[in-house]
Amino acid sequence: xxxxxxxxxxxxxxxxxxxxxxxxxxxxxxxxxxxxxxxxxxxxxxxxxxxxxxxxxxxxxxxxxxxxxxxxxxxxxxxxxxxxxxxxxxxxxxxxxxxxxxxxxxxxxxxxxxxxxxxxxxxxxxxxxxxxxxxxxxxxxxxxxxxxxxxxxxxxxxxxxxxxxxxxxxxxxxxxxxxxxxxxxxxxxxxxxxxxxxxxxxxxxxxxxxxxxxxxxxxxxxxxxxxxxxxxxxxxxxxxxxxxxxxxxxxxxxxxxxxxxxxxxx
Ligand SMILES: [Zn+2]
Ligand SMILES: [Zn+2]
Numbered sequence: 001x002x003x004x005x006x007x008x009x010x011x012x013x014x015x016x017x018x019x020x021x022x023x024x025x026x027x028x029x030x031x032x033x034x035x036x037x038x039x040x041x042x043x044x045x046x047x048x049x050x051x052x053x054x055x056x057x058x059x060x061x062x063x064x065x066x067x068x069x070x071x072x073x074x075x076x077x078x079x080x081x082x083x084x085x086x087x088x089x090x091x092x093x094x095x096x097x098x099x100x101x102x103x104x105x106x107x108x109x110x111x112x113x114x115x116x117x118x119x120x121x122x123x124x125x126x127x128x129x130x131x132x133x134x135x136x137x138x139x140x141x142x143x144x145x146x147x148x149x150x151x152x153x154x155x156x157x158x159x160x161x162x163x164x165x166x167x168x169x170x171x172x173x174x175x176x177x178x179x180x181x182x183x184x185x186x187x188x189x190x191x192x193x194x195x196x197x198x199x200x201x202x203x204x205x206x207x208x209x210x211x212x213x214x215x216x217x218x219x220x221x222x223x224x225x226x227x228x229x230x231x232x233x234x235x236x237x238x239x240x241x242x243x244x245x246x247x248x249x250x251x252x253x254x255x256x257x258x259x260x261x262x263x264x265x266x
Pocket of ligand 1: 152153154155156157175176177178179180
């Protein structure tokens with residue numbers, strides 16, 4: 001059961017392919033450096049000065065625009081219009097605002113420039129991900145010791161996806177945005193961080209032993225949990241997240257949600 005259509009999944013798969021080759025192009029641009037004041041309660045992204053190459057970001061945005069125009073020819077006009085606007089200062093701003101999750105900025109930009117509301121943020125978001133994924137890879141070891149809950153320790157995305165891995169079914173959380181992964185006690189709530197088995201509810205789906213929803217009675221947070229032994233073994237986190245969107249809907253219908261970071265810009 002899936003609520004996303006085949007065309008959308010195909011588009012996302014093509015974008016993922018591009019992102020993985022773009023990420024290879026920046027392997028040598030991003031180096032590990034000691035964090036001067038490491039704060040394990042704050043996403044890594046907020047503690048470092050990520051240097052993004054604007055020419056590369058620009059070329060990735062253009063590639064995404066081309067892909068979208070190919071898939072949906074009706075978008076070509078808007079893409080041509082946007083191309084004219086992609087000057088350096090705009091791209092620098094896009095990088096800054098997409099990292100800060102500033103949805104307001106992108107909605108406003110789209111309105112002012114009279115393009116479809118989803119397009120600017122979609123382009124910026126997909127073009128920044130190679131950097132976020134490279135960052136998560138370079139700092140993989142550090143990220144396992146972060147103590148914050150509710151959001152990804154690397155990029156700040158709300159937590160919503162986990163896998164049970166290995167013989168014992170260890171709970172490993174995955175960020176579908178930057179691919180950071182970290183382990184957590186099964187009985188611990190990924191949102192409020194309190195370990196209280198009596199407050200955790202494990203919802204099983206009818207006819208599907210591979211997926212569960214872990215919901216917390218205290219903070220009303222939820223996480224989609226995939227049993228690795230059963231299914232989706234080789235799917236990457238972004239695809240897994242998309243293919244389990246019906247679980248997000250189910251959780252939300254039942255009154256559960258994912259944390260939105262407190263200091264996100266509005
Ligand atoms: Zn992340
Ligand atoms: Zn909780």
